[in-house]
Amino acid sequence: MxxxxxxxxxxxxxxxxxxxxxxxxxxxxxxxxxxxxxxxxxxxxxxxxxxxxxxxxxxxxxxxxxxxxxxxxxxxxxxxxxxxxxxxxxxxxxxxxxxxxxxxxxxxxxxxxxxxxxxxxxxxxxxxxxxxxxxxxxxxxxxxxxxxxxxxNPNSPIRWVNEWDNLDGTIERGYAGPSIFFKNGVVVDDLTRVAEYARLLASIKINGIIINNVNAKAELLNSTNIEGLARIADVMRPFGVQVGISLNFASPQSFGLKTFDPLDTSVISWWNNVTNQIYSRVPDMAGYLVKANSEGQPGPLTYNRTLADGANMFAKVAKPHGGIVMFRAFVYDNHLNESHWKDDRANAAVEFFKDLDGKFDDNVVVQIKYGAIDFQVREPVSPLFAHLPNSNTAIELQVTQEYLGQQAHLVYLAPMWKETLEFDMRVDSKPSKVQDIISGQRFKRPLGGSAAVVNVGTDTNWLGHHLALSNLYAYGRLAWNPSEDAKEILQDWISLTFSQDQKVIDTITKMSLLSWPAYENYTGNLGIQTLTDITGNHFGPNPRAMDNNGWGQWTRADSLSIGMDRTVSNGTGNAGQYPKEIAEMYENIETTPEDLLLWFHHVPYTQKLKSGKTVIQHFYDSHYAGAETAASFVPMWESLKGKLDEQRYNDVLFRQIYQAGHAVVWRDAINNFYHNLSSIEDEQKRVGRHPWRIEAEGMQLSGGYVPVHIEPPEAGSNSTAIAILATNSTASTGSVTTTVPFESGTYDIGIQYFDISSGRASWSISLNNQTVGQWIGNLEDKLGKAAADSMNGHTSTRITFLGVKVQKGDMLRVTGKGDGKEGAGLDYVVFLPKGKMVID
Missing domain, CATH: 3.30.379.10 (Chitobiase/beta-hexosaminidase domain 2-like)
Structure with a gap:
C-alpha cells in the first residue's frame, strides 16, 4: 500500500x-x-x-x-x-x-x-x-x-484484459519488453508500474485483468506467489480493476496428487483449498481463466470427462467467493491431416462445445475468439457464437499484434472489431448481433462481455509503438459501448495522446484508417489469412508454412488453385455451422463476400472476381498497393514535424520507415511464391522484375562474403543473398563492389539486409570511397517483434539513405562486419528516384 x-x-x-x-x-x-x-x-x-x-x-x-x-x-x-x-x-x-x-x-x-x-x-x-x-x-x-x-451504462458486465506473462518475466506474444508482474519465478517487488497500468485500464472502464499466461504454470499457486497476487490486487483495487489468474489444469498433480481428474474428490478438495487460500488473501478476486486440452495443455478430456465437467469444477469452488470462470473455447487438434479433405480446424470450436450448451454453471463464461482460427487479418465471425444460447459467452480479441505486425507495423484494429461486433448471426432468423450475444441481451444470459489479449511490457510507452496504444484505448471504449464509431474513438485518442491540432488529428486518422486494409493487402487478402510463418514466430512472410502441417491454417494452394472449400456440398462443412441465412450466403460462391472468398471456396487462380480481375492478378495488385500505402505513411508522418514532441515523433518515424521496408519484403515474398507456384504472369510485368535493384550476389565479393541460399527462397530477392560465415566467437569483414549502371541523378539508396537477433553486425556504404552512411544491426534493441536467428522474411529489412547524388559509373561499395552468428547479410541495393520508396 x-x-x-x-x-x-x-x-x-x-x-x-x-x-x-x-x-x-x-x-x-x-x-x-x-x-x-x-x-x-x-x-x-x-x-x-x-x-x-x-x-x-x-x-x-x-x-x-x-x-x-x-x-x-x-x-x-x-x-x-x-x-x-x-x-x-x-x-x-x-x-x-x-x-x-x-x-x-x-x-x-x-x-x-x-x-x-x-x-x-x-x-x-x-x-x-x-x-x-x-x-x-x-x-x-x-x-x-x-x-x-x-x-x-456498460454494454457488458465483463470487460477484461488478458496478459500472457510468464513467471520468468518473459511474455508470450509480447512485443514491448519484459513483464511488469513477474520476474525470476515470482511477483516483482516494485509494483509502481502495475498501479500505473491499473490507472490506464480504469480510464477506459476495464474492470478485470488476468495477469499470467493462459499456458499457465502450476508454480503460480505456491504460497509466495499467492502473497504476490495479493500485493498486485492491493495496488489495482483503488482503480476498480479486479485481478484474476490463469490456471494449469494439471496443477494438483504438480503438487503431489496422482491425478487431475475434475470429478475425483481429492482433486476437487485440492482446488477448493487453493481457491480458499487465494480468496482469503484476495477477497475480491475476479476469478479464473482456463485453457484446457488445446495446443498440448492438459484438461478434462484426458480422463474422458467433458469440457463442461472441467469448467464446472472450477466454477463450484469459485462461486462461494463470487468468482467467475472464463473457459476458453480455443480447443482444437493441432495434428490434423491435410490430405483429409474434410479436416478443418475452423470446425473445432463448434464440434467441441455445441453439445455442451446449457451444461455450464451460471458463473462460467465461454471465451470465444472472434474468428474460428487464430487472430488472422480477416476471418468470418466464429460460428460458435450462434450455438450457445443457454451459456454465457465473451468475445476474445487481441490488442497485441501477434499475426498483425507485432507493433513494428501500424495496424489500427477497431474497424475490424466493429465489423465483428456488428455482424448479425441471424440465429433463428432473428436479429443476433455478436455484441448483443456477448452482452447476454440476445439470449437473456446473466454474464458476458469481452476479453482482450494486451501484453503490455516495461517499455515506457507500454506497447512498443506509440500508435499501437490506439488499439488498447479503442478496445476499452468498444467493450463499454460497441455502438461507438471507430473513427470518432480514434480522434478522441489522438487529441488526448498527441495534440488537438487539426493537422495532427487528420494525418494520424488517415494513416490509422488506412493501416488495416493496407496490412491485409500486403499480407493476405480474399480471406486467405495472414500468410505468415505459422510454425515459427508469426511475424514475417512464409506462405509455404501454411500448408503441409497439422496446424490446420491451410490454404490448400497448388499449381492450379487455392482456398479452403468449406461448403457443405463439397467441402469441410464449416459454412453449415452458421445459422441458415448466413450458411446459405457462405455456401454460394456468388453471395460469399469477396474478402472471404478463399476462406470458404477453393478456386482456380484464374477465377474472375467482380472487378474483372483474376484471383492471382488481384493478389499481385493488392500486394503492390498495400506496400505503396505503407510507404505513404512515412511522408504523412514527416508532415507533422514540429507539431509533435521530438522523442515521440522520431520513435514513430523510425517504425514507419521500418514498416515501409518490411511491407516490400511481404509484397515480394507473397507475389513471388504464387507467381512461381502458378506460373501465371503479372499483367503489369512487375513480379520478379526489379530494374532498379543490384543483387548483392551479382556484385564483386571480397573478404568473408559468400553467396547464401535463402530459406524460404521467396524471402530473398532472387532467392539468394550474401553473408559472412562467421563462428559464434569470430567477427570478420567483407565487402561488395560494383559500378552504378543507372543514369546520373539524385536517388534514395536502399540497402536490403538481414538483421538477426544473435548479434549486432555493422555495415557501411560508400560511393567512390566517400561514405554515404553506416548502420548497426540492432533492431532487437529497437523493435519488440519476435526474435529470429536466420536470414528470412522475419529478419529481412531495409535502410534508406535519402537524396544521394549519383553519377553513372560511380564505384559503389558496401562493407559488412559480422558479429557472432550475425553475418552482416545483404540481399540487394536499390536505387530509387527520390521519394519513391517502393517503386522497385
Missing part, C-alpha cells in the same frame, strides 16, 4: 513525452486561461484510500491542475454549489437527498452532469464513480467545456 501512496504522490510530477502517460497527459487546453466558471472544490464521498472514489478525487485534482493550471482542494464536505461532487449514488443520496437520475444506472454505470458552476459524477458503485471522473476529464482535456448531462 505504501508504494501505491507514493505512486499517487508522483502523479503530480511532470514527466517527459515518452508515451508513458498515454492518453492521460492532461495537457493544457486553449481555453485554460478562462477558469472563472470552473468549480472551486472537489468533494469525494469516500475517504478510504483504497476506494475508487478516493482515487477519483485525486485524479480530478491532478487532471484539472494539468489542464487549467489550477489546484482545487479536495474534501468530503457538504457544499452543493461551485463544486465537483464524485461518489456513489447511495453516498450522494445519504448526503444530499434522493435523485431520480440514479434509477436507470446499471452496475459500473455513472451519471455525469456538468453545468456552469457545478459538476456531479455519480456512480452506481465506486468503480462507476471513477469511470465518470475519467469521462469528465476526457471531456475537458479535449476542450469540451460546455454543459451536459447523461447516463452511461
Amino acid at each position: 505504501m508504494r501505491f501512496l507514493l505512486f499517487l504522490a508522483s502523479l503530480a510530477l511532470a514527466t517527459a513525452e515518452d508515451g508513458s502517460k498515454a492518453w492521460l497527459r492532461y495537457a493544457r487546453v486553449a481555453q485554460a486561461n478562462s477558469t472563472s466558471s470552473l468549480p472551486a472544490s472537489i468533494i469525494a464521498l469516500n475517504t478510504t484510500k483504497s476506494s475508487p472514489v478516493y482515487t477519483a478525487g485525486q485524479e480530478l485534482a491532478k487532471g484539472i491542475q494539468g489542464i487549467f493550471g489550477k489546484r482545487l482542494p479536495i474534501s468530503n464536505g457538504t457544499a452543493k454549489t461551485s463544486s465537483i461532487i464524485v461518489g456513489t449514488a447511495a453516498a450522494y443520496e445519504r448526503e444530499f437527498g434522493n435523485s431520480s437520475h440514479f434509477s436507470d444506472l446499471k452496475e459500473d454505470g455513472f451519471w455525469l452532469s456538468i453545468d456552469v458552476e457545478s459538476v456531479r459524477i455519480i456512480g452506481q458503485n465506486e468503480r462507476g464513480a471513477l469511470y465518470g471522473a475519467f469521462e469528465y476529464l476526457s471531456h475537458i482535456a479535449q476542450g469540451r467545456l460546455g454543459g451536459t448531462s447523461f447516463i452511461s
Whole structure:
C-alpha cells in the first residue's frame, strides 16, 4: 500500500513525452486561461484510500491542475454549489437527498452532469464513480467545456484484459519488453508500474485483468506467489480493476496428487483449498481463466470427462467467493491431416462445445475468439457464437499484434472489431448481433462481455509503438459501448495522446484508417489469412508454412488453385455451422463476400472476381498497393514535424520507415511464391522484375562474403543473398563492389539486409570511397517483434539513405562486419528516384 501512496504522490510530477502517460497527459487546453466558471472544490464521498472514489478525487485534482493550471482542494464536505461532487449514488443520496437520475444506472454505470458552476459524477458503485471522473476529464482535456448531462451504462458486465506473462518475466506474444508482474519465478517487488497500468485500464472502464499466461504454470499457486497476487490486487483495487489468474489444469498433480481428474474428490478438495487460500488473501478476486486440452495443455478430456465437467469444477469452488470462470473455447487438434479433405480446424470450436450448451454453471463464461482460427487479418465471425444460447459467452480479441505486425507495423484494429461486433448471426432468423450475444441481451444470459489479449511490457510507452496504444484505448471504449464509431474513438485518442491540432488529428486518422486494409493487402487478402510463418514466430512472410502441417491454417494452394472449400456440398462443412441465412450466403460462391472468398471456396487462380480481375492478378495488385500505402505513411508522418514532441515523433518515424521496408519484403515474398507456384504472369510485368535493384550476389565479393541460399527462397530477392560465415566467437569483414549502371541523378539508396537477433553486425556504404552512411544491426534493441536467428522474411529489412547524388559509373561499395552468428547479410541495393520508396 505504501508504494501505491507514493505512486499517487508522483502523479503530480511532470514527466517527459515518452508515451508513458498515454492518453492521460492532461495537457493544457486553449481555453485554460478562462477558469472563472470552473468549480472551486472537489468533494469525494469516500475517504478510504483504497476506494475508487478516493482515487477519483485525486485524479480530478491532478487532471484539472494539468489542464487549467489550477489546484482545487479536495474534501468530503457538504457544499452543493461551485463544486465537483464524485461518489456513489447511495453516498450522494445519504448526503444530499434522493435523485431520480440514479434509477436507470446499471452496475459500473455513472451519471455525469456538468453545468456552469457545478459538476456531479455519480456512480452506481465506486468503480462507476471513477469511470465518470475519467469521462469528465476526457471531456475537458479535449476542450469540451460546455454543459451536459447523461447516463452511461456498460454494454457488458465483463470487460477484461488478458496478459500472457510468464513467471520468468518473459511474455508470450509480447512485443514491448519484459513483464511488469513477474520476474525470476515470482511477483516483482516494485509494483509502481502495475498501479500505473491499473490507472490506464480504469480510464477506459476495464474492470478485470488476468495477469499470467493462459499456458499457465502450476508454480503460480505456491504460497509466495499467492502473497504476490495479493500485493498486485492491493495496488489495482483503488482503480476498480479486479485481478484474476490463469490456471494449469494439471496443477494438483504438480503438487503431489496422482491425478487431475475434475470429478475425483481429492482433486476437487485440492482446488477448493487453493481457491480458499487465494480468496482469503484476495477477497475480491475476479476469478479464473482456463485453457484446457488445446495446443498440448492438459484438461478434462484426458480422463474422458467433458469440457463442461472441467469448467464446472472450477466454477463450484469459485462461486462461494463470487468468482467467475472464463473457459476458453480455443480447443482444437493441432495434428490434423491435410490430405483429409474434410479436416478443418475452423470446425473445432463448434464440434467441441455445441453439445455442451446449457451444461455450464451460471458463473462460467465461454471465451470465444472472434474468428474460428487464430487472430488472422480477416476471418468470418466464429460460428460458435450462434450455438450457445443457454451459456454465457465473451468475445476474445487481441490488442497485441501477434499475426498483425507485432507493433513494428501500424495496424489500427477497431474497424475490424466493429465489423465483428456488428455482424448479425441471424440465429433463428432473428436479429443476433455478436455484441448483443456477448452482452447476454440476445439470449437473456446473466454474464458476458469481452476479453482482450494486451501484453503490455516495461517499455515506457507500454506497447512498443506509440500508435499501437490506439488499439488498447479503442478496445476499452468498444467493450463499454460497441455502438461507438471507430473513427470518432480514434480522434478522441489522438487529441488526448498527441495534440488537438487539426493537422495532427487528420494525418494520424488517415494513416490509422488506412493501416488495416493496407496490412491485409500486403499480407493476405480474399480471406486467405495472414500468410505468415505459422510454425515459427508469426511475424514475417512464409506462405509455404501454411500448408503441409497439422496446424490446420491451410490454404490448400497448388499449381492450379487455392482456398479452403468449406461448403457443405463439397467441402469441410464449416459454412453449415452458421445459422441458415448466413450458411446459405457462405455456401454460394456468388453471395460469399469477396474478402472471404478463399476462406470458404477453393478456386482456380484464374477465377474472375467482380472487378474483372483474376484471383492471382488481384493478389499481385493488392500486394503492390498495400506496400505503396505503407510507404505513404512515412511522408504523412514527416508532415507533422514540429507539431509533435521530438522523442515521440522520431520513435514513430523510425517504425514507419521500418514498416515501409518490411511491407516490400511481404509484397515480394507473397507475389513471388504464387507467381512461381502458378506460373501465371503479372499483367503489369512487375513480379520478379526489379530494374532498379543490384543483387548483392551479382556484385564483386571480397573478404568473408559468400553467396547464401535463402530459406524460404521467396524471402530473398532472387532467392539468394550474401553473408559472412562467421563462428559464434569470430567477427570478420567483407565487402561488395560494383559500378552504378543507372543514369546520373539524385536517388534514395536502399540497402536490403538481414538483421538477426544473435548479434549486432555493422555495415557501411560508400560511393567512390566517400561514405554515404553506416548502420548497426540492432533492431532487437529497437523493435519488440519476435526474435529470429536466420536470414528470412522475419529478419529481412531495409535502410534508406535519402537524396544521394549519383553519377553513372560511380564505384559503389558496401562493407559488412559480422558479429557472432550475425553475418552482416545483404540481399540487394536499390536505387530509387527520390521519394519513391517502393517503386522497385
